[in-house]
Amino acid sequence: MPAEMEKALAQAEGTAIELVRLGRVEDALRCVFGAIREALRPLVESARRQGEMLGEFMKTVREQRENMDELVKSIREQRENIDRLTKNVDKLTEDVEALRRGLELEAHMRRSEVGAVRGEAVELRVMRGLADWFEEHAPEYKVRGWPMRRGPDLVVEGRGVLAAVEATVRPKAEDVDQLIAGAGVVKLEWGRKPDLLVIYSYSGEVPEEVAEYAAERGVKIARGPRQLKKLLDEVAKAREGRALHEPCSNGL
Numbered sequence: 001m002p003a004e005m006e007k008a009l010a011q012a013e014g015t016a017i018e019l020v021r022l023g024r025v026e027d028a029l030r031c032v033f034g035a036i037r038e039a040l041r042p043l044v045e046s047a048r049r050q051g052e053m054l055g056e057f058m059k060t061v062r063e064q065r066e067n068m069d070e071l072v073k074s075i076r077e078q079r080e081n082i083d084r085l086t087k088n089v090d091k092l093t094e095d096v097e098a099l100r101r102g103l104e105l106e107a108h109m110r111r112s113e114v115g116a117v118r119g120e121a122v123e124l125r126v127m128r129g130l131a132d133w134f135e136e137h138a139p140e141y142k143v144r145g146w147p148m149r150r151g152p153d154l155v156v157e158g159r160g161v162l163a164a165v166e167a168t169v170r171p172k173a174e175d176v177d178q179l180i181a182g183a184g185v186v187k188l189e190w191g192r193k194p195d196l197l198v199i200y201s202y203s204g205e206v207p208e209e210v211a212e213y214a215a216e217r218g219v220k221i222a223r224g225p226r227q228l229k230k231l232l233d234e235v236a237k238a239r240e241g242r243a244l245h246e247p248c249s250n251g252l
Contacts, residue, residue, distance in 0.1 A: 011035070126167050126202045127154050133225040141232055151185035155194070156228070159236035162186075163196035165228070169203045171210045176219050196235050198222050 013035075019028035124145075131143035134156070141158035152164040164186050166179040179197050187193040197219045199206075204223045214221055222228040 126200075130154070130167075130200070130225055130228075134229070137225070138229050138232075141229070146182075146186075148185070148189065151182040151189070152179055153200075155186065155190070156232060158232070160239050161196060161232055161236045162190065162192060162194050163198055163228075163232060163235075164194040165198045165200050165222075167200045167202060169201070170205045171199045171201050171207070171214070171221070173210055173213050175199055176210070176214045176217055179219060180217060195239070196220065196231060198228060198231060200228060 013032070016028040016032045019025070019031060127143065127145050134141050134143050138158075141156050141161075143154060143156050145154050146152050146164075153167045154165050156163040156165060164179060164183050166175050166182070168175050176199060179199060183194050183197055198221070199210075199214055199219055200222045202224075206221050206223065211221055220231050222231060
């Protein structure tokens with residue numbers, strides 16, 4: 001308790017005692033309560049000010065809380081916007097990826113179409129050149145392009161020999177298998193089985209493993225028109241030799 005307050009109460013106490021001795025009890029009580037009231041006035045004022053300050057503080061806290069709620073709400077909205085944006089970006093990425101794959105597929109198909117057209121053009125030139133060479137140097141053999149999609153690229157016929165020929169730049173094992181399968185088509189459409197199956201490499205290149213595979217399957221390799229003619233001549237001579245010996249055998 002402050003010294004001034006203690007002094008005022010002590011004075012009031014002395015005054016109240018004197019008044020009581022004089023028989024003035026009511027005045028003594030008023031004196032005591034007045035002193036107490038005056039002594040408590042600063043405390044009451046201080047409590048009031050502190051209450052006002054507490055009220056302001058609570059108001060500030062409420063405002064800060066409201067601001068915090070607004071901030072949290074704003075953050076939540078931003079997160080939702082980011083989530084939507086992320087989904088849109090993901091969808092756009094998927095669309096771009098699908099477009100890229102589509103363009104790559106289209107480009108591949110176009111390259112394949114161009115490559116196929118170029119390949120067919122080259123094969124036609126090779127066949128035409130081969131036919132011209134045989135017409136000039138070995139007219140006993142006729143070179144004909146195979147008209148159907150299934151089967152060999154061309155057939156060569158002459159001297160009783162029928163050969164199925166697959167023309168390619170650089171032979172593969174698949175070409176050997178394709179030629180063997182095509183021989184059945186020739187038998188079905190031509191009426192007879194080819195006497196000779198030939199892979200014609202117009203580049204002159206033949207991988208060693210392909211040559212070995214072709215030999216195992218009974219398919220011959222020709223690296224030019226002269227080699228092809230040589231193979232045809234060998235089969236023709238063998239057929240002619242067998243034909244010469246057949247009458248003798250019958251006669252015996």
